[in-house]
Amino acid sequence: MTLPLTPQRLTAQPITPESFAPFGQVIFPSADGAVFGPSDAQLKLDRGIPRFYIMTLEAKGTRFRTITRHQRCTQCLGALEGKDWFIAVAPPGEAEQPEPSKIRAFHIPGNCFIKLEVGTWHAGPYFTDAVISFYNLELSDTNITDHQTCSLAQDFGLEFEIVGGE
Template sequence: MTQSTLQTLKIEAITGENFAPYGDLVLPSQDGKPFDETDAKLDLSQGTPRFYIMQLQKRGKRFHKITRHQLCTQCLGALEGKSWLLAVAPPSSNSKPDVSQLKAFQIPGNCFIKLHKGTWHAGPYFEEDEIINFYNLELSDTNEVDHFSYDFLTEENLIWEMTT
């Protein structure tokens, strides 16, 4: 068996502007603020929305699978103010993500992200030894009927590592 190639992906601090091709960054706002361009633009019209807390254990900074959901937007955020990592590539009609646009972001624990429909994503990732709780808003059957993955290891013998 041949040894896999390790490809690095530089971690960027997330901003609304640099995350725009992949989704929305939603920051805290005053209660009662009217809906505007700073809010998440959700599309959960293709089924029953599911909002839940998922518990994840230490996941490190390496990945070889990346997934997309084409029927709905997805929102992710960490509870307890924890920072985390996410790798993303923009939506496309291809069965493989465009690695020239693959980015890794560090997401602080005081906000959440909304992924555009079809955005390729790997994560959440983090290196803490403790369990971190993440809230997730998607459709009730997203993981059964709208879960399309690309495996870099199987297809290209490649593993990605997010680095600072």
């Protein structure tokens, strides 16, 4: 049985280290030569071969019906060329599905990147430019062996749209 879809609008909030803390870290530029510390990405990539690559994505709007998580590693995402973008996230946890009421959207400026904590549910990147290239740090097999997706449409009858925040 297919549930009728209920649209949910998420207003993208500006990302700050404090607001993003339940989901991971936001990393802003630091001075060359700064020593490693808590404002650096705290990575967990010890369960396989790390993969750092550039992916080119075409705009697909700001609506989503699925959300994904990775349980074996952290993931870092950042846009090249100073482009702004959006991501929707829900906190990590033991449950097999995220709580839809806990999904938040963030506006991410092009002068930083995010590190998603292990198990953080995420949908995106989303953006309004025609094309953006992103760098992505995860494990080499993350999208094969560590990719759990929840269908918000099928399981909850929800479709989300990220608005504002620019």
